[in-house]
Amino acid sequence: xxxxxxxxxxxxxxxxxxxxxxxxxxxxxxxxxxxxxxxxxxxxxxxxxxxxxxxxxxxxxxxxxxxxxxxxxxxxxxxxxxxxxxxxxxxxxxxxxxxxxxxxxxxxxxxxxxxxxxxxxxxxxxxxxxxxxxxxxxxxxxxxxxxxxxxxxxxxxxxxxxxxxxxxxxxxxxxxxxxxxxxxxxxxxxxxxxxxxxxxxxxxxxxxxxxxxxxxxxxxxxxxxxxxxxxxxxxxxxxxxxxxxxxxxxxxxxxxxxxxxxxxxxxxxxxxxxxxxxxxxxxxxxxxxxxxxxxxxxxxxxxxxxxxxxxxxxxxxxxxxxxxxxxxxxxxxxxxxxxxxxxxxxxxxxxxxxxxxxxxxxxxxxxxxxxxxxxxxxxxxxxxxxxxxx
Amino acid sequence: xxxxxxxxxxxxxxxxxxxxxxxxxxxxxxxxxxxxxxxxxxxxxxxxxxxxxxxxxxxxxxxxxxxxxxxxxxxxxxxxxxxxxxxxxxxxxxxxxxxxxxxxxxxxxxxxxxxxxxxxxxxxxxxxxxxxxxxxxxxxxxxxxxxxxxxxxxxxxxxxxxxxxxxxxxxxxxxxxxxxxxxxxxxxxxxxxxxxxxxxxxxxxxxxxxxxxxxxxxxxxxxxxxxxxxxxxxxxxxxxxxxxxxxxxxxxxxxxxxxxxxxxxxxxxxxxxxxxxxxxxxxxxxxxxxxxxxxxxxxxxxxxxxxxxxxxxxxxxxxxxxxxxxxxxxxxxxxxxxxxxxxxxxxxxxxxxxxxxxxxxxxxxxxxxxxxxxxxxxxxxxxxxxxxxx
Ligand SMILES: NC(=O)c1ccc[n+]([C@@H]2O[C@H](COP(=O)([O-])OP(=O)(O)OC[C@H]3O[C@@H](n4cnc5c(N)ncnc54)[C@H](O)[C@@H]3O)[C@@H](O)[C@H]2O)c1
Ligand SMILES: NC(=O)c1ccc[n+]([C@@H]2O[C@H](COP(=O)([O-])OP(=O)(O)OC[C@H]3O[C@@H](n4cnc5c(N)ncnc54)[C@H](O)[C@@H]3O)[C@@H](O)[C@H]2O)c1
Ligand SMILES: [Zn+2]
Ligand SMILES: [Zn+2]
Numbered sequence: 001x002x003x004x005x006x007x008x009x010x011x012x013x014x015x016x017x018x019x020x021x022x023x024x025x026x027x028x029x030x031x032x033x034x035x036x037x038x039x040x041x042x043x044x045x046x047x048x049x050x051x052x053x054x055x056x057x058x059x060x061x062x063x064x065x066x067x068x069x070x071x072x073x074x075x076x077x078x079x080x081x082x083x084x085x086x087x088x089x090x091x092x093x094x095x096x097x098x099x100x101x102x103x104x105x106x107x108x109x110x111x112x113x114x115x116x117x118x119x120x121x122x123x124x125x126x127x128x129x130x131x132x133x134x135x136x137x138x139x140x141x142x143x144x145x146x147x148x149x150x151x152x153x154x155x156x157x158x159x160x161x162x163x164x165x166x167x168x169x170x171x172x173x174x175x176x177x178x179x180x181x182x183x184x185x186x187x188x189x190x191x192x193x194x195x196x197x198x199x200x201x202x203x204x205x206x207x208x209x210x211x212x213x214x215x216x217x218x219x220x221x222x223x224x225x226x227x228x229x230x231x232x233x234x235x236x237x238x239x240x241x242x243x244x245x246x247x248x249x250x251x252x253x254x255x256x257x258x259x260x261x262x263x264x265x266x267x268x269x270x271x272x273x274x275x276x277x278x279x280x281x282x283x284x285x286x287x288x289x290x291x292x293x294x295x296x297x298x299x300x301x302x303x304x305x306x307x308x309x310x311x312x313x314x315x316x317x318x319x320x321x322x323x324x325x326x327x328x329x330x331x332x333x334x335x336x337x338x339x340x341x342x343x344x345x346x347x348x349x350x351x352x353x354x355x356x357x358x359x360x361x362x363x364x365x366x367x368x369x370x371x372x373x374x375x376x377x378x379x380x381x382x383x384x385x386x387x388x389x390x
Numbered sequence: 391x392x393x394x395x396x397x398x399x400x401x402x403x404x405x406x407x408x409x410x411x412x413x414x415x416x417x418x419x420x421x422x423x424x425x426x427x428x429x430x431x432x433x434x435x436x437x438x439x440x441x442x443x444x445x446x447x448x449x450x451x452x453x454x455x456x457x458x459x460x461x462x463x464x465x466x467x468x469x470x471x472x473x474x475x476x477x478x479x480x481x482x483x484x485x486x487x488x489x490x491x492x493x494x495x496x497x498x499x500x501x502x503x504x505x506x507x508x509x510x511x512x513x514x515x516x517x518x519x520x521x522x523x524x525x526x527x528x529x530x531x532x533x534x535x536x537x538x539x540x541x542x543x544x545x546x547x548x549x550x551x552x553x554x555x556x557x558x559x560x561x562x563x564x565x566x567x568x569x570x571x572x573x574x575x576x577x578x579x580x581x582x583x584x585x586x587x588x589x590x591x592x593x594x595x596x597x598x599x600x601x602x603x604x605x606x607x608x609x610x611x612x613x614x615x616x617x618x619x620x621x622x623x624x625x626x627x628x629x630x631x632x633x634x635x636x637x638x639x640x641x642x643x644x645x646x647x648x649x650x651x652x653x654x655x656x657x658x659x660x661x662x663x664x665x666x667x668x669x670x671x672x673x674x675x676x677x678x679x680x681x682x683x684x685x686x687x688x689x690x691x692x693x694x695x696x697x698x699x700x701x702x703x704x705x706x707x708x709x710x711x712x713x714x715x716x717x718x719x720x721x722x723x724x725x726x727x728x729x730x731x732x733x734x735x736x737x738x739x740x741x742x743x744x745x746x747x748x749x750x751x752x753x754x755x756x757x758x759x760x761x762x763x764x765x766x767x768x769x770x771x772x773x774x775x776x777x778x779x780x
Contacts, residue, residue, distance in 0.1 A: 098488075098492050102488050105557065105564055106557060106558070106559070109557055109559045109560070109563055109564075110559060133527075136566065137523075137527075137554075137564050137565060137566055138563065138564060139563060139564075140552065140554065140565050140566055140567055141566070141567070141644075162530065164527075164530065167495065167496060167499055168496070169496070169499045169500060170499070173499055173528065173529060174495055174499075174527050174528060174529075175527060175530050176526065176527055176530055176531070176566055177530055177531070254531075
């Protein structure tokens with residue numbers, strides 16, 4: 001693709017490399033496209049220039065991602081005549097805090113970026129959430145481009161407009177909804193991602209099959225090795241995931257209903273992350289791998305789903321090398337009451353009653369309100385005991 | 391008014407004291423009412439309970455306003471069965487900073503307020519801007535009630551959804567658009583406001599006449615003493631101002647066009663505030679009083695407006711005791727070049743070109759793009775010299 005002269009802002013006129021898949025996110029005047037394919041990072045400049053003519057760009061990245069991919073982005077922007085500067089934060093969840101947020105805000109303002117300019121997030125979910133929040137608040141909202149570089153970010157955090165940081169009381173409690181103008185998911189940049197983080201992101205891919213697309217789950221059971229290897233299967237898995245999330249977000253942008261389905265496995269998962277300190281002991285995708293298995297097992301226990309389905313879910317996660325039991329988490333865990341306390345502190349608790357995403361089987365997740373806390377507690381006590389016995 | 395049993399959320403069903411004026415702000419699904427009148431603070435509990443059934447309330451106030459009016463609000467909330475707690479910040483512009491923002495966010499989250507709960511801003515524009523920003527970002531958006539207690543806040547900052555804080559590079563550069571669910575302007579609480587701040591807020595009232603309502607300006611010329619004294623004239627002036635701002639905001643919520651008219655006198659005014667350190671030397675309303683006079687004088691200079699109109703504007707501001715010349719600002723001011731630098735740093739500068747609100751006469755303000763900086767510079771040099779001669 002070459003950058004053509006006339007700036008064209010309409011998403012539908014946007015040109016892209018031939019083998020790129022385009023997933024539109026339909027949100028009225030906030031609609032945008034996700035472009036997925038090998039090499040889109042090298043086209044970022046031209047694509048951004050078309051979508052946001054005349055903008056300057058403040059790139060936010062972390063030092064790890066920056067080392068691998070910042071130069072490619074900067075040259076592409078330079079080629080397209082986009083003036084840019086880069087703001088580099090430390091890698092890891094720790095950067096989603098108030099201090100870093102304030103630093104990035106200050107750097108953007110010191111760089112004299114205006115409302116018509118763009119914040120470009122080049123990184124995983126951490127960079128995307130942080131940079132998106134900055135884009136949402138500097139001058140009460142700047143343009144925002146997501147260039148997700150982790151699998152998790154490509155299939156989940158870069159789509160849907162949720163941004164934010166953590167506070168001492170909990171994760172993602174402060175932020176805004178701020179939709180990007182464009183999302184560029186280069187499947188090739190995932191080649192530099194650690195296998196552990198690729199696998200963790202893959203848990204979110206499987207989630208879309210489990211929520212409402214049993215066929216996709218079956219396809220993943222058959223093709224997951226090709227997804228890990230790269231190539232067209234990877235692009236297909238990412239595009240299917242984005243399409244699935246985009247459809248849910250389009251129907252419920254502000255999470256007043258259906259969007260909660262995306263939390264399948266996350267109530268358990270968040271409690272496990274909190275229990276392990278949001279660190280290397282258990283990364284998010286691992287936590288929700290266990291969480292999704294628990295959600296299926298609990299649904300079986302409630303006579304909602306068949307044991308066969310739950311076993312198949314566990315087998316697939318275990319097959320790709322993801323943890324599926326509490327026993328696999330290194331170090332000590334709180335007891336069932338301790339986990340319940342963490343669950344009730346999770347933000348998905350609405351006015352005191354427990355809301356869970358449960359399932360009638362693979363591809364049949366649903367929002368269950370008023371789940372009885374004692375049933376969850378007993379279930380967790382057994383899950384812990386099972387771990388202790390092995 | 392007594393709190394009736396059934397929660398009614400529709401704005402049009404809302405009951406209020408008989409002599410209360412209701413100004414609707416039409417913003418689609420974000421529409422809300424402004425209720426203006428003596429004593430509405432005492433009805434806050436019932437009114438909030440109707441609008442946001444079942445909510446808890448985190449009150450944000452400053453220590454001065456809190457001393458005078460917090461108890462009335464707390465009893466009213468208690469009567470309506472609304473559980474609340476108060477977060478008290480220091481009075482003054484200094485509280486619109488990152489540190490206080492973070493403290494208030496933390497206090498709200500520590501108080502376990504959820505998305506369905508409300509942040510209630512009880513105070514002037516400082517408290518409203520700060521608390522509104524907090525409401526906009528905690529859990530990605532909570533309910534928000536404005537109880538403006540300064541005249542400026544009642545006629546300007548509480549209406550329209552702009553929230554934010556200052557950073558070292560400039561004022562209001564960080565924030566969100568977050569519309570309130572309800573605005574309660576008790577004209578009686580203004581009795582405890584200092585005369586200086588009342589007068590400063592009055593400058594914004596006059597602004598609405600100058601923008602597009604010559605009749606209102608004439609009415610103010612005749613009735614301003616009654617507005618200062620309180621009573622129905624005060625309510626009328628506040629309601630007219632709110633109606634005027636609401637109409638402009640409804641047509642241009644995100645300030646992509648017409649809303650810029652509200653900046654009449656503000657480009658000059660902001661430069662003067664920056665020059666005097668945003669403090670007691672010159673408060674905002676005083677700065678824009680001078681700014682509006684300068685905008686009229688400059689329009690005369692550009693052959694856009696008649697000298698008669700400009701003189702009338704100056705006479706009215708001077709008559710109520712507001713400053714109208716650079717010479718009245720205590721202490722030293724930068725020279726014309728220094729003021730120009732401050733003007734070009736103001737956020738209304740778009741991509742390098744100067745945008746000013748100029749006027750064809752009283753009630754006939756318009757957005758002038760590409761004003762020639764040198765013309766402004768020369769004009770300011772003369773305005774300064776005129777001051778030096780007196
Ligand atoms: N906004 C949302 O809707 C949403 C949804 C899900 C998760 N999240 C958030 O996403 C975050 C997790 O995202 P994540 O897993 O991407 O974490 P991350 O951003 O920390 O990335 C994981 C690690 O991989 C590195 N990395 C990323 N891309 C790389 C690449 N191409 N090559 C080499 N290294 C690379 C990073 O430096 C980091 O060390 C969490 O903070 C979570 O809250 C947000
Ligand atoms: N959001 C917007 O659209 C918008 C518009 C205009 C101005 N603003 C902002 O508003 C702020 C200025 O507002 P302000 O003039 O109300 O300042 P303020 O909030 O500092 O109030 C002025 C002073 O009056 C005191 N006070 C307020 N109400 C009182 C009462 N009833 N009795 C006794 N004392 C009282 C306060 O404690 C303070 O000391 C600025 O920060 C400005 O940026 C915002
Ligand atoms: Zn997740
Ligand atoms: Zn003003």
